[in-house]
Amino acid sequence: MTDPLIPAVLAFRDNGTPYSPLYNDIYHSAVGSLEQAQYVFLRGNALPGRWQGRRVFTVLETGFGMGINFLMTWAAWRADPERCARLHFVSTEKHPFTQADLRSVCAKTIPDPEIASLAAMLADAWPMLVPGSHRLEFDGGQVTLTLIFGDAAATLPVLRLRADAFYLDGFAPARNPDIWSPAIFKSLARLAGEEATFSTYSSAGEIKRALLQNGFVYQKIDGFGWKRAMLAGHFSPRWRVRRYEPPAPLAVDERHAIVIGTGLAGCAAIERLTARGWRVTSLERHAAVARGASGNPAGVFHPLISRDDSVASRITRAGFLYALRRWEALERLDGGKRLRSDAGLLQIASDDAEAHAIREAIERFGYPSGYVHAVDAGEAQRLAGTPLARGGSFFPHGGWVDPAALCASQCAAAGDLLTRRFDAEVGRLERIDNQWSVFDTAGQLLGRAPVVIVASAHEAARLASLRYAPTRSIRGQLSLLPPGSVAPLALPVIGDGYAVPLADGVTLTGATYELDDPDATLRPDGHRENIERVIAMLPGFQRNLDSAHIANLDGRVAFRCVTSDRMPMIGQLADETAAARDAQRLRGAWPLDLTRSEGLYGAFAYGSRGLVWATLGAELLASQIEGEPWPLTQDLAEDIDPARFLIRALRQGTVS
Template identity: 75%
Template structure:
């Protein structure tokens, strides 16, 4: 189970220097935090000169602390007319500050008004204090802060990135030896790009030895303030120190991608690529966006809570938090999707589940702005009507109109998006450095160096995948007209769901019918939806008994799912090459698999497309651009399109073995 996050405690020494009571060490030199950041970390890594002329430059820091190093680096980037196009700053932190404490420490220590303004922007964007990877974007996405809340020894091994500079800024080795453990330096070597530099305030002998053992060379230079010496250096291994090279951008001079499918998955990819300056051709078989499951009148969004903090819970948490950030950015840019107010209530299936979830939320240490248990009386006040049981509240959960989200994402892409509707894609083919897309008549309809297949049930067929099994789930929704049932104050979910839409309509659903292709509404489906909702909301029993089932409106859509109910996201494997080398790949890991150049997938989102699509799109865009991944590597492997091929190789069940 993921360890609960324990926030930092704000304290000050008598001279006003902030320090950590847990480690009994200061966050920065008493001479000055801004000055230390400039001298030790920017100057120690030859910045800003080293990022000149670069498209992407990545800094990895061990120990975010107050964030002073990030703020000073951001300010230097702002002031530099020759700055890199995108600055990535990745940092780990086991004990992050609460937003209130961060605001207080900045007010007490920052005298530079320019840095103080950036600090205010950072606090306003500060993520919820839950474990995992959090991605924050500033400067229109040109400055990206990826915060990893968790222990450095478990966080660094699961990062996937190519670092250009390292800020080694943990508390002193004597007071916090875990930050300077051998495993930390092995992780740095795994992520170091060619010529990557480092700087650290410390000059302890154990650190020197660990650097040398992991392929770094160092030199001792004058320290900052009262510190006599510090270390700087670069990555120059004299022997092989890693199995896999850190990621590089896809090699193509033409920044043009084809996205097949214009539902939630495809439109999210369109927006993320266009935000990086890519020209995108969208191919959709229908006459407009969001015509399949993404065309439902509304969808609920919320994280998933499990007592063991399962993979599904961790991926869903990451997707939920990232989606909230992306939607807020769309709203600020004038492309607001239609969504309800804040808050979503989940009702326990029985009293035992209610008790277990209260215990799980407490054990996992979730803050109340993420999820909070509520008693039956509290739940009824929130919902505005009697309920069957207690449950838990997601204050930032709610409902959103998926089609409006797709439209907002396409609008945000602006002139970089070419939309083509009525295109029935049959197959794709790669020749030299281009992918060609063919329609059902065998005609070539588009060419580009990159293709992202985001067409749900058709994705495996179009991409020619044999080891990407998906199935179809028929889902029927029911719309209750205004006045038919008492109005809810917020969405309520549990065995089913009830969502109060605009103009008094209530959405309920949805049925779950495996491999059922029937597109017609069924009275039995409406009845099933109403019965499930009535078990959560007893006040609806009498109301639904009086509604003629045959008169109800609704919608049928088909969810695309995998056997493990996880999505398919990322670069596709070259299945033919893998099969031909099956014996060599029996013990392979995901990074060992041969991959199809320029071919990616985003599909099988099931009923969680709203919260998986944005994160999946960001992961794909990061893979294409060679940027730090927005998701821990082990979680990315759990959603990797190639995971079923990998299982077949390990089990020796691929054709040719």
């Protein structure tokens, strides 16, 4: 179970140096925070020289604190004309500052105007204080900060990245021994790239021993300020210290990808790849984008709250927060035009027991009110503007989006790097000469590229020839209630059903849930079911809806693709033929043991959570392709790995 976050307490020593009352230690030397970062961490890792001429360079820090090391690294990158194309900075923090305290401490302690300006940008982008990964982008995505809020002892072992430099900057070993434990250094060795460097202000004997035991070579050099000595060195193991190598970029002759499908999954992948300079060809069997389930008039988005902070809750939380940041960036590109509603979203509990359980979960995890807060029936009625059956949860940043508009915005952001082909019915894929060839149903070549992303929902498993991908189809019928037919709503309300007030006065309700039902025609019974579920949540909802009105309602039928565990399929696809050949050896396999289909990736089976999963899923795919730090921890990525069902079959001995 995820532990709740406990924010840092902002305090100052008599000399004005910020310190932590929890650890009774200072955040930086009283001699100067900027000078310390420059001397100990940039100079100690031979930066900026080591990132010059590199496409991607990754720094991993233990202990984000005030963010001074990140700000100084960012400033050095900006000032370097030979800088790497993309700088990744990954940092863990068990006790992050609140946004207000971060602004305050930076304003009081950063004298340099340039660094203060960067600190203001960091504070503006500062994430909500909820556990997990938070990916922030600066300078058009060329500088990426991935913050991991949680205990480093728990989070470092599940990071997936290749570090080029380590900033070891926790509180002093005597004050915070946990962040200098042997297990921490073992995790660092697992993540180190070839010749990765490290530096730390500390020169304690236990740190030297832990470094040597895990394959690092160190030098003792002059310390900063009043410190007599510090350590710097590099990763150079004399023996094998890890089972798996850290991720590397896919070796390609040309940065060109084919994306099959232009719904939420496909368009998000297009935007994330082209943002990194990839050329993308999209193939769509319809005449326009977002014609399948992504073509619904609106879709709701919100986090998922559970008493045990389940895998689905953690992935949805990360996806929700990352999607909000990416949508804001798209809105800025489009002159500030909003893609989504902004009044929040209300989730009504199905009964009093559920309302109590959700309230307990919100209190247990200490979620900030800007993320979610429990509301009683009276407060819920005030928010919705109509009587409600009971209270529930309010998500201030939840709401609804027009999926087709979002897809169009993502494709527009790709600009000239995107080539679109419509009415292209893909029949099969074939690997030829280190590239994937994509053929239509008549056998004609549609395109060739070293990378293919299959984002075509129900067709994805067939196109990728996956036997171990148990997807099914869910028929969902939506109902569109004309203006004046029902009581007006101030915001979307969801529960056992949902009601979404659209901009034109129409209210969207839905959706039915019918397994493996291929009928695409509207049914009066489906409209009636949708309305009855909404009335159970909103007793005053029904106004002018008799049987005649219901029979003539407009609506839409769409088919959602789901897996048997209701989690999406996102990641590089496994080579099932190779797995079958080595089935006996792979009986106890882990995902990293599998041979993967080179250059072939999947993004499908998003069910009803495409809006909160698609953008994060696309960032995960792009990170895997580019060899960048993953935006999700490895354990969560494995829970949505398309190979997870193959792994289960191998362990059960049913792969032949």
